[in-house]
Amino acid sequence: MKDSVTEEHLYLGFSHQYRESIFPLHTSISLFLLSYCDCKLFKVFLVPTGENVDDQFVTKNLLGDLEVHLISRCHLPVVVQSCCLPAVVVKDSKFCRAGLSVVLRHIIQKTYEADPSKKDVLELLGFKKTCLKACAEVSQWTRLCEISIPLAVEGFLTASPEHCQTVPPDILQLERKLGEPVRVHNDDKIRRQKLQQQKAGAKDAVPVLGKEATEEGKTVEMHELPSLELSIAFSKLLVQEVPDAVNREAPHIRRTKTSDLPRLDHVFAEGLYFTLADIVLLPCIHQFLVSSKKQGKNLVNLPLISSWYQRVQEVPGVKKAAGKCNMKLLQLPELMSAPEEELQDLSSVPGELEEENEDSHFIGGPRPTMTKLMENGIEAKFSPHPCPSWTLDWTNLPSAVSPGEGKMSRDRALRKQQQLNNLIAAVTKLAKPADVIVDFCSGGGHVGIVLAHMMPSCQVVLIENKELSLIRAKDRSDELGLNNIWFIQANLDYFNGTFNIGVALHACGVATDMVIEHCIKARAAFVISPCCYGFIQNTVKFKYPRSHQFKEILSYKEHMILCRFADQTAVQLPPERRLIGKQCMGLVDLDRAWAAEERNYSVQVISMEPESCSPKNNMFVGIPT
Secondary structure, X not given: OOOOOOOEEEEEEEOEEEOOEEEOHHHHHXXXXXXXXXXXXXXXXXXXXXXXXXXXXXXXXXXXXXXXXXXXHHXXXXXXXXEOOXXXXXXXXXXXXXXXXXXXXXXXXXXXXXXXXXXXXXHHHOHHHOOOOOOOOOOHHHHHHHHHHHHHHHHHHHOOHHHOOOOOHHHXXXXXXXXXXXXXXXXXXXXXXXXXXXXXXXXXXXXXXXXXXXXXXXXXEEEEOOOHHHHHHHHHHOOOOOOHHHHOOOHHHHOOOHHHOOOOOOOEOOEOOOOHHHHHHHHHHHHHHHHHHHOOOOOOOOHHHHHHHHHHHOOOOHHHHHHHXXXXXXXXXXXXXXXXXXXXXXXXXXXXOHHXXXXXXXXXXXXXXXXXXXXXXOOOOOEOOOOOOOOOOHHHOOHHHOHHHOOOOHHHHHHHXXXXXXXHHHHHHHOOOOOEEEEEOOOOOHHHHXXXXXXXXXEEEEEEOOHHHHHHHHHHHHHHOOOOEEEEEOOHHHEOOOOOEEEEEEEEOHHHHHHHHHHHHHOOEEEEEEEOXXXXXXXXXXXXXXXXXXXHHOOHHHHHHHHHHHOOXXXXXXXXXXXXXXXXXXXXXXXXXXXXXXXOEEEEEEEOOOHHHOOOOEEEEEEEO
């Protein structure tokens, strides 16, 4: 094990205790992961939402062998005060990680770095280490695990008896997800193995950990399980090879069409393997099942969740971690699916975006839509650039300020400098001393680092979901010795600090609308360059078109046509096609500008100078009126 580990502080919210859990459930989930990983690397703080909290009561009854401290929100590090909990910060550092998924992934990575023998912990991150990596606004699965189910269970537990008679829709959504076919990176091979097993009628003995099992998995009970998926899943958990008989394929199996192969069934939440998603869901589903059992509810509608709940308990280390957290796991009877007419119609539980987005695949060009707008007096229009020739003196700036400091080609670095000239010029005109400027979707910090260097009297905050990009930005900041800059690895929704100006260079798809919304809620000015129009689609929070004027004229499908063709601006395309793409960009951004103006903003849509600096060369400048 590595000896020198920098002390990090983990801050968890505490609202109340209910039965055997600390609320909010994000805190119970975080504590459960710490117990599962046997991680003592973090100094853990509970942050009460109220004043009357008994220190001894919390520590003794719910925290197992973890040493936990209480701290009031006003005594949190300033950077943490701007974030939703849970949050992690290196002691005396300005680098903060916030939000459940980001914090849990960080705990896993630090546990493995401190003790590389804990490969089972690293495996929680899944294939290519992407489990719950995508932010909740763009990933339905992340949103379900990180936000929807914890909130649904908290609501279920606190509802009056007459309001908790039905299963929450988000729980039914999970039941439906568990019934969907599993897709894994090598599913063709595994599906062929499953077909061979089915044809042979094989029922291999599969090691499954039961009551007699040790935590190391050396002693196991043997159960006859016909499922190849279970064989693969538990062989991986026990670090065993799948039997050779399963690996060899007969010639007629290899010749079978992919469409004729059997589907793979879920063993765990994301498919065949135990991941962080199971860790997140277990404390939530456990509380839901305990409450349902106390109320005498019939769980016949949830056979897959019930089976999953039982199966997760067989994973090495889960029962031990649950015991540390005072979670008394239930033993449920095996549930058979009820007759179809007796079940709630799970298909009636809407997928988050299904009804809006099912018509998003289409053919056709943008001209009819553009003509429809023109007939209603709407055309793309751009305000004159306020300072088209303004430029930073890049040659006299420290090398760490320049975007060319990375692995960028000279031509690309020049174009990036030109893009930055446009944004920095606009922010310079808006900023006042002591302003807080937030660089959303900051990436490697190209915008934020220049702003922090050029405006030492302002506080600059970089927010980015990708850890490596933010670490690169911090390294550049350290080289420059900047003291007026914070780094927050988080989804936008987890930043709740006050600020005066929001800026974003090439915020992808819906991210542009998320940044605008964040700025409007804070009544902050914004300078934003959009990107990736083709990724725009209806989400839980955002529906398109955005403005009242566009909604009266265009359908969602027609708006999507504009978005798709707004991406047709690459330099290698014919000039006429690029012109249409630029007009579509202008119309999509005009819709966004008008939507902001409906909320008392003055917004200009400007073309960056020179336009050759980027195929995505539109820029908003919005000021609250």
